Amino acid sequence: MNCREFVEFLMEYLDGGLNDAERSVFEGHIDACPQCVNYLDSYRETVRLGQTVCESEDQVPDSVPDDLVRAILAARNA
Amino acid sequence: MSDGAASTTDDLALIERLRTGDDAAYEEMIRLHGGRMLAVARRFLRVEEDARDAVQEAFVSAFKSIDRFQGQARLSTWLHRIVVNACLMRLRTRRRKPEQSIEDLLPGYLEDGHLERPASPWRPETADPAERSELRKLVLESIQQLPEGYRNVLMLRDIEDLDTEETAEQMGISPGAVKTRLHRARQALRELLEPHLREAVA
Numbered sequence: 001m002n003c004r005e006f007v008e009f010l011m012e013y014l015d016g017g018l019n020d021a022e023r024s025v026f027e028g029h030i031d032a033c034p035q036c037v038n039y040l041d042s043y044r045e046t047v048r049l050g051q052t053v054c055e056s057e058d059q060v061p062d063s064v065p066d067d068l069v070r071a072i073l074a075a076r077n078a
Numbered sequence: 079m080s081d082g083a084a085s086t087t088d089d090l091a092l093i094e095r096l097r098t099g100d101d102a103a104y105e106e107m108i109r110l111h112g113g114r115m116l117a118v119a120r121r122f123l124r125v126e127e128d129a130r131d132a133v134q135e136a137f138v139s140a141f142k143s144i145d146r147f148q149g150q151a152r153l154s155t156w157l158h159r160i161v162v163n164a165c166l167m168r169l170r171t172r173r174r175k176p177e178q179s180i181e182d183l184l185p186g187y188l189e190d191g192h193l194e195r196p197a198s199p200w201r202p203e204t205a206d207p208a209e210r211s212e213l214r215k216l217v218l219e220s221i222q223q224l225p226e227g228y229r230n231v232l233m234l235r236d237i238e239d240l241d242t243e244e245t246a247e248q249m250g251i252s253p254g255a256v257k258t259r260l261h262r263a264r265q266a267l268r269e270l271l272e273p274h275l276r277e278a279v280a
């Protein structure tokens with residue numbers, strides 16, 4: 001397995017979609033290639049950062065502006 | 079997002095009041111759920127007026143189909159799916175720019191299969207609230223640079239927490255295409271973030 005193939009199968013690996021044989025080839029490359037370890041870590045971090053993007057908003061949900069509430073109620077009765 | 083969880087008794091009580099035509103219940107539902115829906119719409123549409131229009135459309139459509147709400151999901155989850163749908167519809171009707179190619183944003187390889195630009199270790203995330211909020215802004219701005227078809231898949235899967243099947247349904251593409259696009263979108267986002275996040279070389 002080379003680095004290109006490693007990157008190609010990365011998501012499948014993280015999702016647990018590789019079979020035993022594929023996984024051992026994949027993990028063999030992890031042991032041999034520090035660059036791909038960096039790639040794997042930063043890919044994971046990318047996914048995690050995406051998931052935290054809405055964190056702040058979800059902790060303090062925005063309130064609905066009053067004029068929007070009125071507009072929605074008016075649209076319902078239209 | 080509490081996917082898969084059934085409706086709460088509060089949800090069911092509110093729905094029952096909507097079904098009997100209790101006007102106050104409509105306003106209550108908007109005030110209870112509208113803020114979070116507006117935050118979703120802002121993430122997708124980036125233009126305040128469009129975001130408000132999408133939320134309005136979502137509520138009107140939810141009120142119309144309230145009889146189809148079966149209590150198999152949380153009301154918040156159900157409304158979330160409806161506003162996501164309204165946002166995607168709105169994006170579809172926007173003037174289409176020619177879709178940029180994702181290839182330019184993917185990592186390049188040498189002939190022997192090695193990465194053209196070696197991946198670097200990233201610095202760990204800071205605990206400083208100001209820096210964290212800067213970082214979230216950077217991530218959102220980088221996501222905006224992805225071609226729309228990839229950006230939408232990444233947002234649905236990684237931010238809005240829809241599963242592959244739901245994303246496929248919302249986007250009108252196959253589950254296989256969702257997986258391919260998600261993986262490419264994440265790779266492209268990683269490339270965009272790397273210059274900002276790699277550890278300073280000593």
Ligand SMILES: [Zn+2]
Nearest residue numbers: 002003033036
């Ligand atoms: Zn490698």
